[in-house]
Structures are given as C-alpha cells and as structure tokens.
Amino acid sequence: MSDNKVKGKQASSRLLGMKFMQRSMEKELQEEHEKERKRVISEAEWTVDYDTGELQKPAIRVEYQPSFLAFSTTTTTGRKSFKGFNKDIEEGEVDIEKTERLKREEAAEEAHSMSDKQMLNSKTTIRSFMRPPKRKDTSKESAESDNVDGEKKKKKKKAKLENQGFIRPK
Numbered sequence: 001m002s003d004n005k006v007k008g009k010q011a012s013s014r015l016l017g018m019k020f021m022q023r024s025m026e027k028e029l030q031e032e033h034e035k036e037r038k039r040v041i042s043e044a045e046w047t048v049d050y051d052t053g054e055l056q057k058p059a060i061r062v063e064y065q066p067s068f069l070a071f072s073t074t075t076t077t078g079r080k081s082f083k084g085f086n087k088d089i090e091e092g093e094v095d096i097e098k099t100e101r102l103k104r105e106e107a108a109e110e111a112h113s114m115s116d117k118q119m120l121n122s123k124t125t126i127r128s129f130m131r132p133p134k135r136k137d138t139s140k141e142s143a144e145s146d147n148v149d150g151e152k153k154k155k156k157k158k159a160k161l162e163n164q165g166f167i168r169p170k
Contacts, residue, residue, distance in 0.1 A: 080093075081093075
C-alpha cells in the first residue's frame with residue numbers, strides 16, 4: 001500500500017492505450033535517451049585540471065629558412081594593359097622587362113667570371129699537379145757505367161726490378 005501512495009495513481013490500460021498517451025510516453029523515453037547520450041558524451045570528453053589558475057602559453061619559435069625558389073617581384077605600380085588593349089603601355093612594360101633581364105644576366109655573368117690573374121693562378125696550380133715528377137739524368141748513369149764494369153750495371157737493374165711490385169711493359 002505504501003508503494004501505491006508514493007507512486008501515485010496508475011493510469012488505466014485503456015487510457016495508456018490511447019495515441020496521445022503513447023506519444024507522451026515516447027517523448028519521455030526520447031528525453032531520457034537524449035540525457036543518457038549527453039551524459040556519455042560528457043564523460044568521454046577529456047578535461048585537464050590545472051593546479052594553477054593561469055595557463056602558460058607555449059613558447060613558439062619560428063625558424064625562417066631561405067627558399068630555394070627565386071621569387072621575383074612582378075608587381076608593378078601604375079597602369080597595366082591586358083591582351084593588347086593598350087599597346088603603348090605594353091611596349092613600355094616589355095622594355096622594362098628586357099632591361100631588368102639584362103641586368104640580372106650581367107650580374108650572374110660577373111659572379112661566374114674570373115679575372116685574368118685568377119685564371120692564370122688556377123692554370124698554374126693545375127699544371128703543377130699534372131706534371132710528371134722530374135727524372136734523373138740518364139747521361140750520368142751512362143757515364144758511370146762506362147767507367148765501371150758492366151756487372152755493376154746489371155746488379156742495379158736487378159735490384160730495381162726486385163723492388164718494384166708491378167713491371168710496366170716498355
């Protein structure tokens with residue numbers, strides 16, 4: 001009996017079977033499902049509890065590196081003409097573009113060119129590396145071999161042949 005008093009009066013089965021009552025029960029169920037869904041979503045969200053009230057901003061360090069692409073400033077001030085609408089302005093733009101291109105080419109050429117002294121120094125250093133080492137005069141050896149027996153000359157040649165790892169064909 002006490003359970004009936006707490007719950008209140010129950011509606012009859014005929015009253016519950018009517019459409020407006022079914023709709024109201026469906027709305028209540030939808031609201032309960034919506035509340036449950038919101039509760040699940042709020043539990044799934046992560047929140048960070050900080051001990052301090054202030055949040056420290058992360059130190060952002062931006063590092064700029066030069067680009068490998070040469071971006072030219074193509075913006076020009078003044079009047080412009082498109083697709084041959086004003087020939088005079090287009091001719092002026094072409095002339096300006098040619099002079100700028102020539103300046104860039106001359107600057108690049110000067111950067112890559114060498115002076116005569118630099119060229120001479122580079123050639124002499126290259127030649128010094130390419131020269132074979134100086135050989136001894138053979139005339140001195142031939143004079144010594146004439147003065148000394150032929151046996152000593154043969155011994156020198158044999159000693160040289162033994163010291164060499166690889167004999168180059170003549």
